[in-house]
Amino acid sequence: MKISDVRHSESAKGGRRISKARSFASLRMTLIFSTLIFMVHCTFAWGGTQFTEANAKYQTGDFKGAAGIYEKLIQEGENSAAVYYNLANSYFRDGQKARALIAYERALSIVPRDPDIRWNIAVLKSALPDRLEPKNGNVFALWIREFVGPFTINEISSVLTGILALWILWAFLNLFFPVLKIWFGGIQAVTFALLITAAALFFFKWQEVRHPRVVVLDKEVSVRYGPSERETKAFTLHEGAQGAVMDETSDWVNVMLADKNSGWLPKKSCELI
Amino acid sequence: MIRISKLKHEARSTKHEYFYKFYLASCFLLLVSCKIAFAEVSIETSVSRSRLAVGEELTLDIIITNAQGGISRPTITSIDGFSSYSQGRSQEISIINGRTTSRNIFSYVLIANATGKKTIGPFEVDISGRNYKIAPVQVEVVPDTGYYPGSPSPSSSGQGPVYSPPSRALPSGDVSNQDIFVKAWLDKDEVYVNEPAVLTYTIYTRLSATYKGFDKEPVTTGFWVEDFPPEKTMKKTEQFFNGRRYVAADVRKAALFPTQAGVFTVDTGVISSTVEVRQQDDFDSFFSGNVFGRRGSAYPSFITTQIFQKTINPDKVILTVKALPEQGRPASFSGAVGDYRIENSIDKKEVEEGNPVTHRVRIIGQGNINTVQTPSLSKLENFKIYDSSSSANISKERLVVEGEKVTETVLVPKKAGTYTIPALDFSYFDPKTQSYKELKTAPQALTVRPGAVSAEEEPVNALGGVRPVEKEDVTLLSQDIRYIKTDGAASPRASAPLYRNSLYWVLNFVLVLLSAWFAAMGIRRERGMTDLKGGRLRRSHGAARKRLKSAAALLKKDKHDEFFAEIEKAMNVYFADKLNVSAQSVNADFLSEILGGRNIEPEILNEIRKLFDELAHGRFSSVQKGKDDMKDVYQRVDRLITRFEKVKLK
Numbered sequence: 001m002k003i004s005d006v007r008h009s010e011s012a013k014g015g016r017r018i019s020k021a022r023s024f025a026s027l028r029m030t031l032i033f034s035t036l037i038f039m040v041h042c043t044f045a046w047g048g049t050q051f052t053e054a055n056a057k058y059q060t061g062d063f064k065g066a067a068g069i070y071e072k073l074i075q076e077g078e079n080s081a082a083v084y085y086n087l088a089n090s091y092f093r094d095g096q097k098a099r100a101l102i103a104y105e106r107a108l109s110i111v112p113r114d115p116d117i118r119w120n121i122a123v124l125k126s127a128l129p130d131r132l133e134p135k136n137g138n139v140f141a142l143w144i145r146e147f148v149g150p151f152t153i154n155e156i157s158s159v160l161t162g163i164l165a166l167w168i169l170w171a172f173l174n175l176f177f178p179v180l181k182i183w184f185g186g187i188q189a190v191t192f193a194l195l196i197t198a199a200a201l202f203f204f205k206w207q208e209v210r211h212p213r214v215v216v217l218d219k220e221v222s223v224r225y226g227p228s229e230r231e232t233k234a235f236t237l238h239e240g241a242q243g244a245v246m247d248e249t250s251d252w253v254n255v256m257l258a259d260k261n262s263g264w265l266p267k268k269s270c271e272l273i
Numbered sequence: 274m275i276r277i278s279k280l281k282h283e284a285r286s287t288k289h290e291y292f293y294k295f296y297l298a299s300c301f302l303l304l305v306s307c308k309i310a311f312a313e314v315s316i317e318t319s320v321s322r323s324r325l326a327v328g329e330e331l332t333l334d335i336i337i338t339n340a341q342g343g344i345s346r347p348t349i350t351s352i353d354g355f356s357s358y359s360q361g362r363s364q365e366i367s368i369i370n371g372r373t374t375s376r377n378i379f380s381y382v383l384i385a386n387a388t389g390k391k392t393i394g395p396f397e398v399d400i401s402g403r404n405y406k407i408a409p410v411q412v413e414v415v416p417d418t419g420y421y422p423g424s425p426s427p428s429s430s431g432q433g434p435v436y437s438p439p440s441r442a443l444p445s446g447d448v449s450n451q452d453i454f455v456k457a458w459l460d461k462d463e464v465y466v467n468e469p470a471v472l473t474y475t476i477y478t479r480l481s482a483t484y485k486g487f488d489k490e491p492v493t494t495g496f497w498v499e500d501f502p503p504e505k506t507m508k509k510t511e512q513f514f515n516g517r518r519y520v521a522a523d524v525r526k527a528a529l530f531p532t533q534a535g536v537f538t539v540d541t542g543v544i545s546s547t548v549e550v551r552q553q554d555d556f557d558s559f560f561s562g563n564v565f566g567r568r569g570s571a572y573p574s575f576i577t578t579q580i581f582q583k584t585i586n587p588d589k590v591i592l593t594v595k596a597l598p599e600q601g602r603p604a605s606f607s608g609a610v611g612d613y614r615i616e617n618s619i620d621k622k623e624v625e626e627g628n629p630v631t632h633r634v635r636i637i638g639q640g641n642i643n644t645v646q647t648p649s650l651s652k653l654e655n656f657k658i659y660d661s662s663s664s665a666n667i668s669k670e671r672l673v674v675e676g677e678k679v680t681e682t683v684l685v686p687k688k689a690g691t692y693t694i695p696a697l698d699f700s701y702f703d704p705k706t707q708s709y710k711e712l713k714t715a716p717q718a719l720t721v722r723p724g725a726v727s728a729e730e731e732p733v734n735a736l737g738g739v740r741p742v743e744k745e746d747v748t749l750l751s752q753d754i755r756y757i758k759t760d761g762a763a764s765p766r767a768s769a770p771l772y773r774n775s776l777y778w779v780l781n782f783v784l785v786l787l788s789a790w791f792a793a794m795g796i797r798r799e800r801g802m803t804d805l806k807g808g809r810l811r812r813s814h815g816a817a818r819k820r821l822k823s824a825a826a827l828l829k830k831d832k833h834d835e836f837f838a839e840i841e842k843a844m845n846v847y848f849a850d851k852l853n854v855s856a857q858s859v860n861a862d863f864l865s866e867i868l869g870g871r872n873i874e875p876e877i878l879n880e881i882r883k884l885f886d887e888l889a890h891g892r893f894s895s896v897q898k899g900k901d902d903m904k905d906v907y908q909r910v911d912r913l914i915t916r917f918e919k920v921k922l923k
Contacts, residue, residue, distance in 0.1 A: 082764035086757040171791035
């Protein structure tokens, strides 16, 4: 998958919804409406039988077969966290660690508080050879990452807008019911603090997610100082190593690792999360 | 490398060559056919080496077998390119099956002093008055390799007489490296990680030397070192090294177990020894001295000895350590290299619950037994496992590090039943076959009988109460991924990030604008309520204008009294608002009093006074003013207010 695809469309393979409808739905202004659509969708289009079939294959040990069905489901738009998670498990059992990691990360980006996904990612990462940890990490940044980790960017965005709406509500009530003024002083201060916090969280989460990430697929790949085979080798990465995409050419991506090392990686040896 | 050239029974016969040949043939026939009891004379020439460097020595042995009667010394004339010294003569006589064999050996040491292919001999020897010819020997002398610099060169020419001792300068003060040195050497150049390489220090000396120990111990970073105990009697051997004869003895041996792969240079340290040097010139006694203890000499040892301290730096040794192969490495491998076997046992086959059982694992074999990791029992259900203790026993006989490691683990069964203590996997790398070997311990059956104590306590709980049990942490036995999700219908789907959606930001922007507007409104209202004076000031002009307007309307309607009342009110309220006082208190005196102190044009003040007067006059006089007057008043008030607006109070 091209990186540019992901930047502009959604993270799943082949999003098929129309952009206008999508933006409308994602705004959650018509929450009930979308829920209704979702329910209808579930009833008529939900690939429940295929999902069950794939699960049965997984149970019997046919991990390749199971993975095939899950992949097909995703292509058909069934890009739910459960499908990604099960696909990741199939890949893992099939020995494809990097692909498993990609699918786990996709599932986690949908449901970041799912303990099973977190556990499996931890198990998988314990079997990866590259140590990718921030060097002399500052405690505050670490703490922030821990804090925003369990939330999706959409959740934080929604909360930010919600608090903004609340703030306006107070301002409105304050204007038209001056009697309530005594109460509103404190409430407004608290709301304002919340607003600032939410904005800060949004900023940190945005920092985290604004660069798409890639996972190395090859067993071993040389990362170079420039987007060419002629460039000097900077370091070597192994299967499952993750990095943020900072730049790209037609065949290469510039990745930055968690320890702030960066270099160019051939696109064919990695895949976007 | 001993080259023997044989000259068999060749009598010297210059005159009758043919006769000689005939004689030889007939003798041979006689020998074969009659098997007579006495053997014929044979002379062999042997050299210790056929190739040597300038300054090096070779030993020439002339072996005369089965010579009857007296043998004179071989006539050795000067040998071209060599200095020669006699080493003496030895005689061996053996009688086997009544057959007597005798050997006479004349030994000579030859020191080369010119390069090239050299022929040693031919020489002659008289046996029982007969003259025999000794076959010549070819040797090659190559230029000095300079391996040991500072070697004392042998006597200059080699033209000198055979028996004369050389004018060889013995080391004085300093004992040169050539006469004593230490070689540190490894039995292998290349080993695997944890495979031992034996480091040996061999001292080579031509002098009487005593080994004192190490001034500086070898640096063995990166190795686990097992020193072999010193032998009780140091074995001395005689060795040729670079063509010279040395007494060699191994002074120290240690097994080095490399702990990591790579190429290592071992700093072999500094060895200390004392050297006894005899201050003498006599060559023969030098060789017959205590150094070699060889053939005796007729010379008495009249000599003085001197003892020197000598420190010796052996050359560093280089060892290549190979990493253990990845291929075929068993999961249970934990670094053991060598040759091992494993045994296990339990001390009791049957035990009451709560009583300890000792599981003992013995690993026996060759290798670095100290670092061998005994496989440990993983979690066992219904057993409490206590930390194990291990002891290692190492022997270092015959240059092999071997021994056994015994690990004892105490198990306490918590529940009655029949259990099997599972087999433990142990694997090691065998450098001989270059392969991994896997071993298993035997599974041990254990019967656990119910304990007597618990049976006694049972009645306490007869009524169905519970007895608290000891809590234990739930520990993970292994790490694996969790199972797949079986219900996918309710699972949330991937959605596009909101922050990439412009509508989201438009909404947020609208919300921010709205809140800003509400806030502004609120602030404005609040200010209006709190700032009364400012409000009046701000409103004063508008209010006055309003009143003037209604006054103008009254003027049009020609309502005289109402007009004046309105005008006056306009004036009063206007100035009251301006000065923040009540409208009732406003009059001409009050205004001139308040405004007089301020920087206001007197013209305005006059006009104010005049207008107030006129207004009071107009309102209260019985004479009604004309419409023109009213208009005039109106215009003047209007002008006054306009002018007063420009006045800055304060």
